Amino acid sequence: MKKQPHVVWFKRDLRITDHAPLLAASQQGAPIIPLYIIEPGYWRQSFASRRHWHYVHDCLVDLNEALTGLGQPLVIKIGTACDVFMKLSQEYSIIKIWAHEETGNRWTYDRDIAVHSTCAMNGITIHELPSNGVVRRLGNRDNWSAIRNARMAERILPRPVALQTVADYQSVDLPSKVDPMFGETSIGHVQKGGRNAAVEDLTSFLGYRSRAYLQHISAPNLSEVHCSRLSTHLTWGALSVREVIQSISKRRTQLNSDSSKHFSRNLSAFGSRLAWRCHFIQKIEDQPEIETHCMHPAFEGLRVDEHNETYFQAWATGNTGYPFIDACMRNLAAEGWITFRMRAMLVSFASYQLWLDWRITGDHLACLFTDYEPGIHYSQLQMQSGVTGINAMRVYNPIKQSQEHDPTGSFIRKWVPELRSITDESIHEPWEIKASLFGNSGALEGYPSPVVDHVVSAKRAKERITKVRNSPLFRTTAATVHQKLGSRKLSVRRKKKLPVKEENQLTLI
Numbered sequence: 001m002k003k004q005p006h007v008v009w010f011k012r013d014l015r016i017t018d019h020a021p022l023l024a025a026s027q028q029g030a031p032i033i034p035l036y037i038i039e040p041g042y043w044r045q046s047f048a049s050r051r052h053w054h055y056v057h058d059c060l061v062d063l064n065e066a067l068t069g070l071g072q073p074l075v076i077k078i079g080t081a082c083d084v085f086m087k088l089s090q091e092y093s094i095i096k097i098w099a100h101e102e103t104g105n106r107w108t109y110d111r112d113i114a115v116h117s118t119c120a121m122n123g124i125t126i127h128e129l130p131s132n133g134v135v136r137r138l139g140n141r142d143n144w145s146a147i148r149n150a151r152m153a154e155r156i157l158p159r160p161v162a163l164q165t166v167a168d169y170q171s172v173d174l175p176s177k178v179d180p181m182f183g184e185t186s187i188g189h190v191q192k193g194g195r196n197a198a199v200e201d202l203t204s205f206l207g208y209r210s211r212a213y214l215q216h217i218s219a220p221n222l223s224e225v226h227c228s229r230l231s232t233h234l235t236w237g238a239l240s241v242r243e244v245i246q247s248i249s250k251r252r253t254q255l256n257s258d259s260s261k262h263f264s265r266n267l268s269a270f271g272s273r274l275a276w277r278c279h280f281i282q283k284i285e286d287q288p289e290i291e292t293h294c295m296h297p298a299f300e301g302l303r304v305d306e307h308n309e310t311y312f313q314a315w316a317t318g319n320t321g322y323p324f325i326d327a328c329m330r331n332l333a334a335e336g337w338i339t340f341r342m343r344a345m346l347v348s349f350a351s352y353q354l355w356l357d358w359r360i361t362g363d364h365l366a367c368l369f370t371d372y373e374p375g376i377h378y379s380q381l382q383m384q385s386g387v388t389g390i391n392a393m394r395v396y397n398p399i400k401q402s403q404e405h406d407p408t409g410s411f412i413r414k415w416v417p418e419l420r421s422i423t424d425e426s427i428h429e430p431w432e433i434k435a436s437l438f439g440n441s442g443a444l445e446g447y448p449s450p451v452v453d454h455v456v457s458a459k460r461a462k463e464r465i466t467k468v469r470n471s472p473l474f475r476t477t478a479a480t481v482h483q484k485l486g487s488r489k490l491s492v493r494r495k496k497k498l499p500v501k502e503e504n505q506l507t508l509i
């Protein structure tokens with residue numbers, strides 16, 4: 001007679017604490033197969049990269065160790081999810097598959113639909129439980145915030161005490177970090193992954209790094225220390241967002257003295273961002289098309305037919321001739337993370353000054369960001385490209401940003417060594433000295449001349465976007481977009497004219 005196990009399918013929830021499907025399955029009194037499926041089809045997609053795999057690899061090592069401690073190691077399979085479940089169901093009489101509701105991108109959405117239909121045809125039940133603050137089949141956005149906050153206040157689920165083992169389970173070996181299945185391109189540094197690293201980062205952030213969080217949130221050289229750096233851990237589920245939120249509350253109760261007010265203010269700003277996180281992921285849950293279509297259809301087709309590959313390559317390799325832009329891109333390529341402001345500026349420059357389509361630049365960035373999170377990523381790409389139709393157009397001036405955030409040019413010199421010997425005053429616009437020394441011909445010691453005139457190209461881009469915004473049908477459709485995807489909280493704030501404090505790094509829609 002075939003064994004009758006429950007299967008717990010791990011996806012982007014690579015932990016055992018606060019893991020509702022694992023806990024529920026462990027309480028059923030039957031053996032458990034904790035399963036991770038490596039799907040080669042996923043890793044071939046244009047948004048997936050070896051950098052992501054490096055991080056996931058670390059998580060799987062930790063997860064396996066934790067599960068082994070409970071009595072049943074992780075089972076790893078390679079193939080399409082449908083095939084893996086079909087094969088498992090030939091070996092075992094699966095009682096139920098348990099998983100979190102995943103809000104990912106179109107690929108994972110289609111994969112989940114296929115798995116559901118395969119299982120339905122084969123009489124296998126799948127039981128999915130909510131993940132984070134995202135509400136599946138949300139009827140009305142007005143209720144979302146209350147549901148999300150209630151979920152965040154629920155108790156953190158303990159890890160299971162033990163798992164009944166499936167003695168004869170078969171697992172493939174964990175492929176190495178450099179396995180060609182995950183892409184050939186070389187990558188730079190990757191943030192250490194896994195539960196242990198995630199808990200360390202959370203502890204050090206709440207303990208001391210957050211003290212200067214708001215002060216350095218946009219500083220290119222300091223943000224990597226003073227921002228939480230939890231995004232990657234949250235993306236791949238080494239931590240649950242509820243765990244982080246409840247850890248903030250605990251920390252704030254410890255910080256009661258006056259001298260801690262400043263600390264506490266930083267923690268509330270951090271907490272707001274975790275709410276934004278859920279807000280943006282809810283958007284893609286409600287409207288998966290935002291990965292591929294402009295939120296406001298009037299902007300569809302605006303840039304895509306005018307793609308300029310030379311501009312794209314200059315931007316993607318950090319060779320636009322704008323030192324601060326290039327330093328940010330090279331920093332990101334080397335380390336897989338950059339702060340919010342610099343991400344926004346990179347996209348704005350690509351979308352306005354270089355008139356590149358956000359879907360093309362978005363894939364490039366998705367591969368570089370270790371924390372690629374579809375809900376945040378596509379919403380932000382669209383916002384910074386001016387195609388949502390709701391929020392204000394924000395065109396960054398790369399020279400002003402450079403002067404403001406890297407006044408002495410130390411960040412530029414670190415990442416654009418060609419400019420190492422340029423003075424602090426000239427480093428933001430090195431072509432000025434080039435012109436004074438050599439006239440307008442020739443590059444500066446191997447560093448390119450600006451790929452476009454940023455003032456002229458920004459002006460042209462603004463005119464084109466404004467023309468669309470002034471078209472007759474634009475406003476009616478914008479109201480519909482807001483009804484479907486917009487944040488209710490900030491509408492209230494606007495009505496009451498409350499001051500917008502730390503939220504000013506972006507306008508939520």
Ligand SMILES: Cc1cc2nc3c(=O)[nH]c(=O)nc-3n(C[C@H](O)[C@H](O)[C@H](O)COP(=O)(O)OP(=O)(O)OC[C@H]3O[C@@H](n4cnc5c(N)ncnc54)[C@H](O)[C@@H]3O)c2cc1C
Pocket residue numbers: 227228229230231232234235270273274276277278280338339340341343344347369371372373374376377380381384506
């Ligand atoms: C074009 C663009 C693309 C982006 N793509 C991603 C992405 O793929 N994955 C991702 O996690 N973040 C993305 N962000 C948002 C933001 O830049 C990162 O979350 C942040 O820099 C991560 O660093 P941290 O964890 O130290 O953030 P902290 O400042 O410490 O913030 C704490 C957490 O709040 C959330 N958060 C912070 N800022 C935002 C925001 N503006 N919107 C929504 N949630 C936020 C993240 O989960 C983050 O881990 C993107 C921003 C832009 C402009």
